[in-house]
Amino acid sequence: MAPLQASPLLHDQQILCSLFVVFLVLGAPAAAARRHAPAAAGEQSAYLAPACREHTASLAEFGGVGDGTTSNTAAFRAAVEHLSQYSGDGGGGGMLYVPAGRWLTAPFNLTSHFTLFLHSDAVILASQNISEWPVIAPLPSYGRGRDHAGGRYTSLISGSNLTDVVITGNNGTIDGQGATWWSKYKSGKLKYTRGYLIELMSSDTIFISNVTLLNSPAWNIHPVYSKNIVIQGVTILAPTRSPNTDGINPDSCSQVRIEDCYVVSGDDCVAIKSGWDEYGIAAGIPTEHVIVRRLTCVSPTSALVAIGSEMSGGVRDVRIEDVAAVDTESAVRIKTAVGRGAYVKDIYARRMTLTGMKRVFWMTGDYKSHPDDGYDKTAVPVVEGVSFQDVAATGVWKEAARMEGISGAPFKGICMANVTMEMTKPRKVMWNCADVEGVSTGVTPAPCGQLQQKQDGAGGSDCPFPTDKLAVDEVTVQQCTYSLPKAATVAARTTN
Ligand SMILES: *[C@@H]1O[C@H](CO)[C@@H](O)[C@H](O)[C@H]1NC(C)=O
Ligand SMILES: *[C@@H]1O[C@H](CO)[C@@H](O)[C@H](O)[C@H]1NC(C)=O
Ligand SMILES: *[C@@H]1O[C@H](CO)[C@@H](O)[C@H](O)[C@H]1NC(C)=O
Ligand SMILES: *[C@@H]1O[C@H](CO)[C@@H](O)[C@H](O)[C@H]1NC(C)=O
Ligand SMILES: *[C@@H]1O[C@H](CO)[C@@H](O)[C@H](O)[C@H]1NC(C)=O
Ligand SMILES: *[C@@H]1O[C@H](CO)[C@@H](O)[C@H](O)[C@H]1NC(C)=O
Secondary structure, three states: OOOHHHOOOOOOOOOOOOHHHHHHOOOOOHHHHHOOOOOOOOOEEEEEEOOOOOEEEEHHHHOOOOEEEEEOHHHHHHHHHHHHHHOOOOOOOEEEEEOOEEEEEOOEEOOOOEEEEEOOOEEEEEOOOHHHOOEEOOOOOOOOOOOOOOOEEOOOEEEEOOEEEEEEEOOEEEEOOOHHHHHHHHOOOOOOEOOOOEEEEOOEEEEEEOEEEEOOOOOOEEEEOOEEEEEEOOEEEOOOOOOOOOOEOOEOOEEEEEEEEEEEOOOOOEEEEOOOHHHHHHHOOOEEEEEEEEEEEEOOOOEEEEEOOOOOOOEEEEEEEEEEEEEEOEEEEEEOOOOOOOEEEEEEEEEEEEEEEOOOEEEEOOOOOOOOOOOOOOOOOEEEEEEEEEEEEEEEOOOOEEEEOEOOEOEEEEEEEEEEEEEOOOOOOOEEEEOEEEEEEEEEOOOOHHHOEOOOOOOOOOOOOOOOOOHHHHOOOEEEEEEOOOHHHHHHHHHO
């Protein structure tokens, strides 16, 4: 298994002879030229993923029509059903190839040991016919839909209880065509909570890379009750005023690595969650061991990385590094409330470059929303151990920080070191702090009194950042090859 950084990506390399040739033509300049040509039947190509598949089928073999108007719901469902015969242990796994074209579809499910591969010019288009979107039960850890009490629309691409799922492609696109949903949501015309673009539930080993997600009805990528998740090289785009179009929301998940992603959205670029009030407390599944690195975010109304507001299963060990925000409301935002219970602990962020921020730091202990009136007023969340180091912000236009803990349960162990915030104009009050405690070194403008105590002891000026390696950081990719079925096979399978 080759380490990720060292492996070149192949684009639709046409291989005429043997597999051996793949390695001879690796660097061929023709690769670039061929990049946008549709892969023809019989063609062989390569991509990177943690696991390869023995069986490949093209959507075209199942009657798919990529004209942007014909429904491909039956084709997607039949193709996955066909490939699910290889999803058992030792079945070899299956890959569904989505060719160049615009493939309109209603929601469909994935299966185990499965790869959804998008050609660079493939667009999966979400159906705008809402009656084609099944309504499913709310998540146990939320007790209800987030937009409305009761059920919720399923996500465009879903999976439950799966093992080893890959969604990749040469930057092919999944387009949620969310405008219909946003306007219906805003005018109160929806009965149920909006669906997401991708939701994988109770699953193990998820790899999502090199795809572009556009205009989701709501959140974009939602792994929930899952573990061992790598999301890499994903571009997520939605209008900055679109409602709840969060980028990536790990929710009651462990071992998550998000890297090299670019998100422009109307809500948090990454939002780390773990269930809502009494429902989340009862489910009790934390989100832990999360890496967010080399993320670039544009989110004028929300955060680069948010924690909460639903965090009732607990959130701990989040490592954020080498991230950038442009025209964004705040950098790392912690949102919680009495009634949430649980904790937010061991949150580390370093090397953040921020340009054009409403504020840099923001913690909120009285975030208002509750699922219902049944929440436990004695369930007070604990926020403890939050480090920020090497932060450079320019164009900060509202205030440096707003840090509001919970009265009687202050947010503790906040550490800030080497933080420079350049305000667009001087303000009388640049820090607003209440119910927070911590230390700081080298922070400009000078922090509020509650954070002014200096770090003491050896190594004085540094805030902690873990030095151990998480298991999810050891996941590597390999070169996988596939060949598309010959045209004759395609015809045969379609007429069967
Ligand atoms: C994703 O695309 C980039 C740029 O083309 C490439 O360097 C990288 O290897 C690809 N990663 C995967 C997992 O396909
Ligand atoms: C997807 O799978 C779920 C069970 O995980 C099932 O309830 C649902 O009907 C399936 N949806 C589709 C569109 O097949
Ligand atoms: C929407 O989907 C429903 C259910 O599949 C179908 O009966 C109806 O004809 C569709 N409407 C349009 C406008 O396609
Ligand atoms: C997934 O697994 C859980 C626990 O084993 C089970 O309760 C649930 O019914 C399964 N869901 C599906 C859709 O298979
Ligand atoms: C992928 O496509 C998106 C949308 O067109 C584009 O913004 C992004 O730069 C592309 N990424 C790569 C690696 O080509
Ligand atoms: C302080 O942080 C900046 C980046 O924001 C970095 O370039 C610089 O090296 C850091 N200074 C020290 C002493 O680590």
